[in-house]
Amino acid sequence: xxxxxxxxxxxxxxxxxxxxxxxxxxxxxxxxxxxxxxxxxxxxxxxxxxxxxxxxxxxxxxxxxxxxxxxxxxxxxxxxxxxxxxxxxxxxxxxxxxxxxxxxxxxxxxxxxxxxxxxxxxxxxxxxxxxxxxxxxxxxxxxxxxxxxxxxxxxxxxxxxxxxxxxxxxxxxxxxxxxxxxxxxxxxxxxxxxxxxxxxxxxxxxxxxxxxxxxxxxxxxxxxxxxxxxxxxxxxxxxxxxxxxxxxxxxxxxxxxxxxxxxxxxxxxxxxxxxxxxxxxxxxxxxxxxxxxxxxxxxxxxxxxxxxxxxxxxxxxxxxxxxxxxxxxxxxxxxxxxxxxxxxxxxxxxxxxxxxxxxxxxxxxxxxxxxxxxxxxxxxxxxxxxxxx
Amino acid sequence: xxxxxxxxxxxxxxxxxxxxxxxxxxxxxxxxxxxxxxxxxxxxxxxxxxxxxxxxxxxxxxxxxxxxxxxxxxxxxxxxxxxxxxxxxxxxxxxxxxxxxxxxxxxxxxxxxxxxxxxxxxxxxxxxxxxxxxxxxxxxxxxxxxxxxxxxxxxxxxxxxxxxxxxxxxxxxxxxxxxxxxxxxxxxxxxxxxxxxxxxxxxxxxxxxxxxxxxxxxxxxxxxxxxxxxxxxxxxxxxxxxxxxxxxxxxxxxxxxxxxxxxxxxxxxxxxxxxxxxxxxxxxxxxxxxxxxxxxxxxxxxxxxxxxxxxxxxxxxxxxxxxxxxxxxxxxxxxxxxxxxxxxxxxxxxxxxxxxxxxxxxxxxxxxxxxxxxxxxxxxxxxxxxxxx
Numbered sequence: 172x173x174x175x176x177x178x179x180x181x182x183x184x185x186x187x188x189x190x191x192x193x194x195x196x197x198x199x200x201x202x203x204x205x206x207x208x209x210x211x212x213x214x215x216x217x218x219x220x221x222x223x224x225x226x227x228x229x230x231x232x233x234x235x236x237x238x239x240x241x242x243x244x245x246x247x248x249x250x251x252x253x254x255x256x257x258x259x260x261x262x263x264x265x266x267x268x269x270x271x272x273x274x275x276x277x278x279x280x281x282x283x284x285x286x287x288x289x290x291x292x293x294x295x296x297x298x299x300x301x302x303x304x305x306x307x308x309x310x311x312x313x314x315x316x317x318x319x320x321x322x323x324x325x326x327x328x329x330x331x332x333x334x335x336x337x338x339x340x341x342x343x344x345x346x347x348x349x350x351x352x353x354x355x356x357x358x359x360x361x362x363x364x365x366x367x368x369x370x371x372x373x374x375x376x377x378x379x380x381x382x383x384x385x386x387x388x389x390x391x392x393x394x395x396x397x398x399x400x401x402x403x404x405x406x407x408x409x410x411x412x413x414x415x416x417x418x419x420x421x422x423x424x425x426x427x428x429x430x431x432x433x434x435x436x437x438x439x440x441x442x443x444x445x446x447x448x449x450x451x452x453x454x455x456x457x458x459x460x461x462x463x464x465x466x467x468x469x470x471x472x473x474x475x476x477x478x479x480x481x482x483x484x485x486x487x488x489x490x491x492x493x494x495x496x497x498x499x500x501x502x503x504x505x506x507x508x509x510x511x512x513x514x515x516x517x518x519x520x521x522x523x524x525x526x527x528x529x530x531x532x533x534x535x536x537x538x539x540x541x542x543x544x545x546x547x548x549x550x551x552x553x554x555x556x557x558x559x560x
Numbered sequence: 561x562x563x564x565x566x567x568x569x570x571x572x573x574x575x576x577x578x579x580x581x582x583x584x585x586x587x588x589x590x591x592x593x594x595x596x597x598x599x600x601x602x603x604x605x606x607x608x609x610x611x612x613x614x615x616x617x618x619x620x621x622x623x624x625x626x627x628x629x630x631x632x633x634x635x636x637x638x639x640x641x642x643x644x645x646x647x648x649x650x651x652x653x654x655x656x657x658x659x660x661x662x663x664x665x666x667x668x669x670x671x672x673x674x675x676x677x678x679x680x681x682x683x684x685x686x687x688x689x690x691x692x693x694x695x696x697x698x699x700x701x702x703x704x705x706x707x708x709x710x711x712x713x714x715x716x717x718x719x720x721x722x723x724x725x726x727x728x729x730x731x732x733x734x735x736x737x738x739x740x741x742x743x744x745x746x747x748x749x750x751x752x753x754x755x756x757x758x759x760x761x762x763x764x765x766x767x768x769x770x771x772x773x774x775x776x777x778x779x780x781x782x783x784x785x786x787x788x789x790x791x792x793x794x795x796x797x798x799x800x801x802x803x804x805x806x807x808x809x810x811x812x813x814x815x816x817x818x819x820x821x822x823x824x825x826x827x828x829x830x831x832x833x834x835x836x837x838x839x840x841x842x843x844x845x846x847x848x849x850x851x852x853x854x855x856x857x858x859x860x861x862x863x864x865x866x867x868x869x870x871x872x873x874x875x876x877x878x879x880x881x882x883x884x885x886x887x888x889x890x891x892x893x894x895x896x897x898x899x900x901x902x903x904x905x906x907x908x909x910x911x912x913x914x915x916x917x918x919x920x921x922x923x924x925x926x927x928x929x930x931x932x933x934x935x936x937x938x939x940x941x942x943x944x945x946x947x948x949x
Binding site for chain 1: 562563571572573574575576577578738769772773777779780781783784788799800803804807808816820
């Protein structure tokens with residue numbers, strides 16, 4: 172087991188009706204003036220907006236609204252939000268939404284404490300030294316951003332989707348009511364499930380010393396998510412399945428499933444190039460294409476690991492490691508297909524002519540390779556993208 | 561899944577040599593004057609004391625020492641420590657030790673902020689509203705106190721061992737170096753393993769709605785601890801096994817394995833009476849006698865749950881729930897016996913004449929029953945103690 176630091180200070184309020192306490196929770200922390208970020212109109216249509224506003228009003232919280240966060244949240248929006256946050260001297264940021272709203276809010280919170288451009292965090296020119304506190308009402312189980320240290324934003328002018336990690340990106344609190352996710356579409360639910368699995372599997376498939384406890388937790392999480400995913404495709408209002416997936420989303424990305432292991436997220440690196448370049452690619456759908464492709468490209472380097480995954484997550488009864496590994500990846504693909512997730516770049520309407528560009532983006536113009544069982548340089552990244560047809 | 565609040569803000573520094581950074585870590589938090597609590601002479605003998613003092617000195621941390629914390633930490637010691645902490649205006653408390661030193665430090669930290677007697681927390685007459693921050697260098701994997709919200713102290717004059725829970729009892733940081741535990745005796749290692757398992761199983765065997773993810777995490781943790789326990793009885797210096805057990809100790813009592821479930825800890829209630837009354841009973845050893853006894857007393861109320869435990873922790877291949885449940889409890893006993901832990905009160909030299917007194921202590925003089933699958937009133941508690949012969 173490698174040395175590690177584990178820090179997951181987010182206070183999670185989980186369960187039915189918890190979002191109705193948002194004003195009370197914020198008041199207890201002592202914040203009186205907040206910025207609320209959210210996406211498009213869905214929270215106004217389904218009544219969530221009104222319920223949250225009622226709770227904030229009842230607790231005399233002043234709210235500066237920043238609605239309109241888009242999927243793959245945009246740098247330009249964050250820059251505006253930073254300006255508004257500073258002008259209004261808000262004391263915290265409440266994100267009402269999913270990973271995009273959260274990441275936008277986190278970047279805003281870091282940006283509000285500095286005088287330079289917020290993109291300098293994403294370009295790793297600067298690191299946060301302070302941030303406004305961020306809280307959230309989660310509306311979708313997916314990115315795990317509610318407990319993670321990462322924030323990913325997109326500079327649309329330069330087609331760059333980049334993340335930065337910092338403990339200042341960890342939410343102060345997260346309100347997670349699985350019922351709110353009943354109305355999340357089948358497609359978005361599936362995207363979320365793939366993202367949760369990817370966060371867990373990326374930490375699982377890494378070169379390192381044995382980490383038995385972390386392995387068991389990761390496998391248990393994956394098994395649960397697969398089971399719950401099967402239930403949700405039939406019955407999107409199954410409370411326990413929604414709750415399992417929502418709690419798994421938080422645990423998949425709060426580092427619990429990576430304790431004692433290296434941290435690399437290679438497939439996320441590939442995917443960020445993809446959905447950074449093509450705005451019609453949802454993050455989870457991109458991962459659904461890329462994860463099996465990556466796995467097939469690397470599994471022979473560590474067949475025993477992929478075999479363990481196959482046996483403990485998909486109950487594969489096969490003694491030969493290479494065969495078990497192949498069967499495990501095949502089960503993963505079958506499950507993604509069952510979720511009606513794409514398994515090929517063609518399904519996004521992306522032609523082979525884009526491979527060169529995607530591979531360049533991914534390797535920062537051939538200047539870096541991505542660490543994994545095999546170091547993925549430009550040529551190898553290209554081969555993986557080519558295998559996605 | 562029940563609603564729950566999850567809050568585990570402790571920053572964990574885990575791995576080899578991490579204790580040597582204690583001064584640097586404390587300095588980063590900005591504390592300059594601390595109280596250090598520790599047990600008897602062992603940390604002076606094995607060099608840990610010197611290494612910690614060197615790091616504190618190097619980082620110019622002023623230290624007020626309170627050595628001599630005993631097993632089942634004593635109220636009188638805590639009262640003294642509160643007085644010293646106030647007089648010296650220490651800014652934080654560093655616990656160097658195991659559960660006893662931690663609980664003593666936590667109680668001191670809460671007591672230092674109030675004018676009334678610290679026992680009022682244990683007697684539930686008052687609840688903490690503030691506390692000094694507590695950090696620790698853990699020297700034994702057992703109680704999970706490094707991430708838990710509980711502190712248990714003993715009023716020896718009145719033979720009462722009582723705990724209180726508060727988020728103020730959660731450590732700010734925990735330094736966990738598995739190598740430090742190489743020298744923990746076989747007996748104490750075994751006691752720790754039983755305690756870790758008990759914390760997990762107490763949360764597992766509770767009436768409630770399905771919690772698939774929490775179940776899988778709990779089962780994975782138990783399985784890991786059983787495997788690592790087997791390794792450690794042969795080779796006490798196996799790093800990975802020590803690391804698994806140490807990390808399991810933290811996760812077994814930071815509420816992760818209880819998310820979405822009720823919280824009762826019935827067997828701990830029974831055990832607190834036992835080791836509160838008999839100072840020669842180590843907490844883990846007491847649990848080793850009482851857990852199987854309790855399980856045999858209640859399993860018929862929920863055989864499917866005990867059967868699931870048997871199948872997923874001990875790989876029992878038996879379809880009939882009652883039979884599987886019995887085999888699971890039997891495997892638990894066999895494992896405790898393998899650890900050379902007691903399975904009878906006789907092994908402590910405690911005679912049957914003590915049962916009445918123990919049952920009274922446990923039910924606070926017949927004024928309460930202990931919630932579990934069956935509510936345990938005085939008579940039922942007596943029956944469980946009687947079955948421990």
